[in-house]
Amino acid sequence: MVKAIELHDVELSLGRGAARVHILKGVSLAVERGEAIGLVGPSGSGKSTLLMTMAGLERPDSGTVRIDGEDLAPLDEDALARFRGRRIGIVFQSFHLLPTMTALENVAVPLELAGASDAFARARAELEAVGLGARLSHYPAQLSGGEQQRVALARALAPDPAILVADEPTGNLDEATGAQIVDLLLAMKRERGATLVLVTHDQSLARRCDRTIALRSGRIERAGEPALA
Numbered sequence: 001m002v003k004a005i006e007l008h009d010v011e012l013s014l015g016r017g018a019a020r021v022h023i024l025k026g027v028s029l030a031v032e033r034g035e036a037i038g039l040v041g042p043s044g045s046g047k048s049t050l051l052m053t054m055a056g057l058e059r060p061d062s063g064t065v066r067i068d069g070e071d072l073a074p075l076d077e078d079a080l081a082r083f084r085g086r087r088i089g090i091v092f093q094s095f096h097l098l099p100t101m102t103a104l105e106n107v108a109v110p111l112e113l114a115g116a117s118d119a120f121a122r123a124r125a126e127l128e129a130v131g132l133g134a135r136l137s138h139y140p141a142q143l144s145g146g147e148q149q150r151v152a153l154a155r156a157l158a159p160d161p162a163i164l165v166a167d168e169p170t171g172n173l174d175e176a177t178g179a180q181i182v183d184l185l186l187a188m189k190r191e192r193g194a195t196l197v198l199v200t201h202d203q204s205l206a207r208r209c210d211r212t213i214a215l216r217s218g219r220i221e222r223a224g225e226p227a228l229a
């Protein structure tokens with residue numbers, strides 16, 4: 001069976017000259033289609049870097065990254081950006097919404113730029129699905145943190161990606177709101193049959209995923225067995 005995400009012996013360094021840091025060290029892992037993975041580990045262990053590598057936003061120095069069986073290495077930057085746009089939804093801790101656009105525009109405009117003819121109708125449906133049907137015309141500054149993260153989630157899901165990656169999506173939220181966002185992430189990925197990789201410091205949130213993968217000092221410390229293999 002083709003894996004949703006497959007890394008083999010990935011080495012990755014970031015930074016220049018004396019500031020260059022060897023972050024990922026021989027990382028190999030496989031994520032089944034439809035799995036929800038909680039990616040955990042101490043601060044600085046490389047979780048965000050690994051997530052960005054899985055999402056095709058960082059390229060490894062060596063080793064291979066395959067998404068749905070496709071090796072990302074031969075893709076040039078344009079092809080990689082198109083691949084990401086079609087297949088991968090990304091949610092960040094700090095929402096990354098455009099402050100001058102309404103909730104609806106934040107979701108619809110990227111869809112429109114990607115060539116969707118029904119961008120505004122789809123954006124409206126996505127915002128309704130995350131419970132924001134009554135907030136379409138609000139600007140990010142008029143929304144709570146949890147609502148802003150729902151807009152970001154709607155934006156990530158709008159192109160119907162097969163893979164959703166979320167980097168500390170609850171990091172700027174209080175505990176109860178954070179738990180609601182994880183509920184929503186898990187419900188959305190189940191409904192759509194997507195694969196989810198969630199970076200979190202919170203072990204109790206990570207345990208709600210099908211499986212946790214633990215990183216330490218850039219190496220996989222523990223990966224568990226996929227329940228869906």
Ligand SMILES: Nc1ncnc2c1ncn2[C@@H]1O[C@H](COP(=O)(O)OP(=O)(O)OP(=O)(O)O)[C@@H](O)[C@H]1O
Pocket residue numbers: 014015016019020021023041042043044045046047048049050
């Ligand atoms: N662009 C960069 N240049 C140099 N070093 C970097 C760069 N990005 C990350 N690092 C370093 O790589 C290591 C891993 O960072 P990363 O953000 O992946 O860890 P993390 O486990 O997600 O940490 P946290 O939980 O604190 O967010 C850290 O020591 C960090 O300082």
